[in-house]
Amino acid sequence: MTEQLTRSGTEEQTLPDLPLGSGVRAHAALLSAQEHLLSLQDTDGWWKGELQTNVTMDAEDLLMRQFLGIRTPAETERGARWIRSQQREDGTWATYFGGPGDLSTTVEAYTALKLAGDDPEAEHMAAARSWILARGGIEETRVFTRIWLALFGEWSWDELPAMPPEVVLLGKSVPLNLADWACWARQTVVPLTVVCTLRPSRDLGVGVGELRTGRVPQRSTGAWDRAFHALDAVLHRYQRRPLRSLRELAMRRAAEWIVARQEADGSWGGIQPPWVYSLLALHLLGYPLEHPVLREGIAGLDGFTVHEQTADGPVRRLEACQSPVWDTVLTVQALRDSGLPADHPALRCAADYLLDEEVRVTGDWAVRRPNLAPGGWAFEFENDGYPDTDDTAVALLALNRIQHTKPAEVRRAIDRGVHWLRGMQSRDGGWGAFDADNTRKLVTRLPFCDFGEVIDPPSADVTAHVVEALSAVGHRDDPAVRAGVRWLLENQESGGSWFGRWGANHVYGTGAVVPALVEAGVPANHPSLRRAARWLEQHQNADGGWGEDMRSYTDERWIGVGTSTASQTGWALMALLALGRHTTEAVRNGVEHLAATQRADGTWDEPHYTGTGFPGDFSINYHLYRLIFPLTALGRYERAVAER
Numbered sequence: 001m002t003e004q005l006t007r008s009g010t011e012e013q014t015l016p017d018l019p020l021g022s023g024v025r026a027h028a029a030l031l032s033a034q035e036h037l038l039s040l041q042d043t044d045g046w047w048k049g050e051l052q053t054n055v056t057m058d059a060e061d062l063l064m065r066q067f068l069g070i071r072t073p074a075e076t077e078r079g080a081r082w083i084r085s086q087q088r089e090d091g092t093w094a095t096y097f098g099g100p101g102d103l104s105t106t107v108e109a110y111t112a113l114k115l116a117g118d119d120p121e122a123e124h125m126a127a128a129r130s131w132i133l134a135r136g137g138i139e140e141t142r143v144f145t146r147i148w149l150a151l152f153g154e155w156s157w158d159e160l161p162a163m164p165p166e167v168v169l170l171g172k173s174v175p176l177n178l179a180d181w182a183c184w185a186r187q188t189v190v191p192l193t194v195v196c197t198l199r200p201s202r203d204l205g206v207g208v209g210e211l212r213t214g215r216v217p218q219r220s221t222g223a224w225d226r227a228f229h230a231l232d233a234v235l236h237r238y239q240r241r242p243l244r245s246l247r248e249l250a251m252r253r254a255a256e257w258i259v260a261r262q263e264a265d266g267s268w269g270g271i272q273p274p275w276v277y278s279l280l281a282l283h284l285l286g287y288p289l290e291h292p293v294l295r296e297g298i299a300g301l302d303g304f305t306v307h308e309q310t311a312d313g314p315v316r317r318l319e320a321c322q323s324p325v326w327d328t329v330l331t332v333q334a335l336r337d338s339g340l341p342a343d344h345p346a347l348r349c350a351a352d353y354l355l356d357e358e359v360r361v362t363g364d365w366a367v368r369r370p371n372l373a374p375g376g377w378a379f380e381f382e383n384d385g386y387p388d389t390d391d392t393a394v395a396l397l398a399l400n401r402i403q404h405t406k407p408a409e410v411r412r413a414i415d416r417g418v419h420w421l422r423g424m425q426s427r428d429g430g431w432g433a434f435d436a437d438n439t440r441k442l443v444t445r446l447p448f449c450d451f452g453e454v455i456d457p458p459s460a461d462v463t464a465h466v467v468e469a470l471s472a473v474g475h476r477d478d479p480a481v482r483a484g485v486r487w488l489l490e491n492q493e494s495g496g497s498w499f500g501r502w503g504a505n506h507v508y509g510t511g512a513v514v515p516a517l518v519e520a521g522v523p524a525n526h527p528s529l530r531r532a533a534r535w536l537e538q539h540q541n542a543d544g545g546w547g548e549d550m551r552s553y554t555d556e557r558w559i560g561v562g563t564s565t566a567s568q569t570g571w572a573l574m575a576l577l578a579l580g581r582h583t584t585e586a587v588r589n590g591v592e593h594l595a596a597t598q599r600a601d602g603t604w605d606e607p608h609y610t611g612t613g614f615p616g617d618f619s620i621n622y623h624l625y626r627l628i629f630p631l632t633a634l635g636r637y638e639r640a641v642a643e644r
Contacts, residue, residue, distance in 0.1 A: 023641060025595035026634050029602075033631040034338045036602030037331060040624075041346055045353030047331045048324040049624030050306060053613070054095045055083045056105050057272055057318040059112035061301070063148055064276050066115060067202055068283060070298065075316065078307075080116035082315035083109050084124065091127025096550050096609035096619035098563075103135045104145040104451075107211060111149070114206045129210060137213035142451045144273075147196070151280075152204035157196065161447040162235035164242070165193040165250040168257055172367055179367045180443050182456035183386045183434040186364070187261065187274035189448075191281035194254050197239065197247075198284045228445045255285050259293055263382040266300025270380030272320040275301070320613070320620075325357055325391050326379050327624050332398035334628045337635030342403035351402045351410065354395055358413055359387040365424065368436045372423035375416030388433045389424050390462045390502065392417050393469035400473050414473055421466050422480045429483035430458025430491070431466045433502070452614030459501035460491055461512040468516035476521055485520050488513055489528050496531030497560065504568070504610045504619075505552045506559050510536060511571025515578040524579045533579055535560070536572050537586045544593030546572040550609060553616035566604035567622075569593055570629030574636060582640035591637050594630045603627045 041047055058079045065071035086093055086109075092101025093109045110128045118125055132138075138149065149155035168190060170177035178186045258278050261268055268274040279297050287294050304319045332350050340347065359376050363385040366372065376387030377395040396417045404410045426437045438456040443449060467484040475481055492498055492513075493506065500508030514532050518524060538560075540546055545564025552558035562568075573590045581587055598604055604626045611620035 023638075026591050027638060029595040029598045030338050030631065030634040030638060032598065032602035033627060033634065034335065034340065034602075037335065037627055037631060038340075038346055041331075041349070045328070045349040045351075046324045047327045047350075047624065048322060049327055049622060049627075051319045051321055051323050051611075052609075052621040052623065053320045053618065054102075054105055055086050055093050055109050055112075055317075056095075057320050058083055058316075059108040060148060060272075060276060061318050062112045062115060063108075063151070064280065066204065067151055067200075067280065068289065068298075070289070076116045078314050078316040080113055080118070081310075081313055082317045083112055084118075085310065085312065085315065087124055087128070091124065091129075091131045093128075095617070097607045097621065099550055099609075099619070101131060103132065104141040106132055107138060107141050107145055107208075108148065110211065111154075111204075111208050114208060115204060120210065132211050133213055136215065136217070138208070138211045139213055139215055139217050143448055144451055147192070149208070151195075151200060151202065153201040154204065154208055157199040158236070160196065161232050162239050163189065163193045163196055163446075163448050164235055164239060164247075165190075165197055165254045166242075166246060167193060167250075168253045169246075169250055175440070175442050176446075179364075179435075180438070180440045180455070182438060182454055183364060184269065184271060184273070185443075185449075185454040187269045187271075188277055190254055190257055191274065191277040194251065194258075194281035195277060195284060197251070200284055225445070228447060232447050251285070255282065258282060261385050262293055262297065263384065265303060265382040266296035266298070267304075267380075267382065268297075269386055270321055270378070270383040272304075272318065320618075322380055323622065324381055325354070325377050325395070327622070327628070328353065329377075329391065329394040329398040330628045330632075331624070332402065333394070334631040334635065336401045337632045337639070339635060339638075342401060347402045348404055351399060351404050354399060355409065355413055358416070359384050360416075363387065365435050368438070369423050373416070373419060375413075375420040376424075377417070386434055387420075389421055389431045390433050390465055392421055393462075393465040396421075396469040396473055397465075418470060418473060418475060421470060422478070425466075425480050425483070426458050428458060429487035430460075430463040431484070432456040432458050433462050452617040458487065460488060460498040460509045461500050461502055463487055464498075464509075464512040464516035468512075468519045471516070471520045476519075481520055485517060485522065488517060489522075492528055492531070495559075496528075496535035498532075500612075501615065502612055503571070504550055504562075504612060505548050505615070507536075507539070507546050507548045507568045507571050508610070511568075511575045514575035518578045529579060533576060533581060536575060537584075540572070540586055540589065544589035545569040545597075546590070547608070548610075550612075550616070550619050553612075563608055564593060564597075565606050565608050565610055565626070566594065566597065567606060567610045567625035567629045570631075570633040573633035574629070577633065577636045577640055580640070582637055582644070587637065591634065594634060598630075604630055 062079050093105045095102045095105055106128055114120060146155045146160055150157050172179045181189060268278045282294060306317050308315050328350055332347060357377055359378055360374050361384050362374050376392035378387045379391050396414050399410050399414055424436045425431055432438050433456055435456050443454050463484050467481055470478060470481050497506035498509035498513045510532050541564045543564050546568045547562035547564045548560055548568060549558045549562035569590055576587050606626035609619040609621040610625055611622045613620055
């Protein structure tokens with residue numbers, strides 16, 4: 001059967017001879033998704049969906065503005081309205097849709113709402129307070145939450161782990177130096193050492209003492225934990241009586257380090273934690289709010305603020321980060337896989353944007369690779385200090401598939417990216433996201449580090465993307481690629497999947513690794529790939545889709561288990577299709593699931609979070625994932641069927 005279908009802005013397409021049913025529905029879904037995705041492109045060439053996280057962003061924004069004395073009634077009202085809208089029936093706030101209540105998030109939300117004027121005896125506040133007290137109160141919250149409370153005298157600085165600013169003076173060979181921390185952690189730790197040294201206390205206007213239980217938290221008693229608690233005691237004593245000249249030097253260096261890393265849009269690293277703490281630190285060091293660094297930093301937050309009109313009134317919420325480069329390179333892949341010509345104007349415009357976004361300056365990654373020439377891409381609009389290997393790899397894949405009017409310029413950018421990626425390989429053959437050989441675990445033992453990842457070791461998903469990119473642009477036989485393939489094969493989980501560091505979770509890891517290994521020349525009948533296919537087929541849901549809950553990061557019973565989502569179904573299909581399994585029942589059912597669940601506007605509903613910042617601690621709902629990855633899978637399915 002042949003059916004003529006058209007799409008907006010492109011040439012007429014002819015549907016290949018396909019069996020009645022799934023092929024026709026899949027093609028119609030593909031065209032609808034493609035048209036919707038094309039409509040979202042900015043005139044400057046990029047795509048960007050909202051990066052949704054949790055209400056700690058909004059609570060901390062109100063607390064920061066209170067501390068700086070710039071909080072306005074309108075900001076407070078709209079931020080509080082958003083926070084209230086996200087409260088669950090049990091009175092808690094979670095860090096992702098459908099997840100369990102989170103103590104620290106709930107404490108911060110309660111504090112922000114009380115600051116906004118909510119009556120503590122109101123039903124929603126009483127429910128939150130009751131739940132908080134039942135889980136141990138403020139005493140059991142993470143360190144960062146207690147730092148926010150200490151800023152307003154609601155927690156003692158003496159009862160927080162010590163982190164002196166002298167850490168900025170440590171050389172790269174000394175344990176616990178800044179290069180030992182992941183880029184996001186070091187950017188956060190440096191300003192926090194200033195804040196925790198100056199130990200400010202300002203008026204909150206309200207108190208949250210009712211959230212205390214009076215109980216002493218239980219400490220871990222392992223040998224390493226005892227050693228680091230002893231170190232913390234020593235650091236506390238030093239904090240009280242530091243060497244004055246050394247302390248003054250450290251504070252001056254910390255300030256210089258912070259100021260030097262502010263980005264053009266006013267941010268620090270394009271992410272919320274170092275941004276907020278850098279503003280606080282510089283303000284405490286005497287920088288007035290009118291100073292260009294603070295003025296641009298505060299103003300830049302507006303660009304990360306989402307305004308929305310709801311039935312209850314206008315709300316405002318903050319994105320913890322923005323992902324235009326990542327969304328753009330993934331979108332280019334999806335559009336090419338869905339049949340958009342390589343010389344389509346939308347793709348050429350995207351290539352222009354990507355060429356402009358190449359990072360050609362040296363960043364902190366050069367501490368470990370001082371002789372490596374720059375040539376990568378970052379995740380955000382502005383982040384010249386921290387390009388990452390993941391964005392760079394997918395940028396190479398995207399540029400390699402666009403027929404540009406300046407092919408030599410594109411080729412040079414790809415070659416620079418290849419050189420940089422090869423140089424960023426860790427000694428074990430894998431790739432981390434932002435740094436090479438960022439594997440020292442000593443910093444993870446510090447009492448200060450009780451929330452999220454603080455190092456950036458190689459991961460399967462990032463390594464896979466780099467291996468795939470280098471192979472696709474002509475370097476399949478490069479020793480770096482061969483080492484990367486060995487790393488991936490050696491790090492396969494016993495059940496046949498791969499762990500996903502930046503996406504949830506084993507479905508994401510497996511969806512990334514399988515196509516990469518095939519692109520690198522590993523045959524589809526390789527035992528590791530057969531095991532991966534079997535794992536995916538065994539974890540397919542009855543509705544034909546795939547899903548994996550965020551709880552899989554902390555509870556192995558959830559590995560490969562969860563409500564079907566469009567993005568995770570796309571990942572699983574991408575892996576199975578790479579193995580040539582397009583005629584299997586699993587693939588047909590997955591494609592049918594996508595076609596059956598597509599919305600009338602061409603996208604899919606996906607309230608579940610499938611992206612990660614810190615596995616198990618900080619989750620992300622990328623609003624374009626629900627469109628990009630289903631379209632990629634549908635396009636690859638259609639191509640596989642047509643070739644057959």
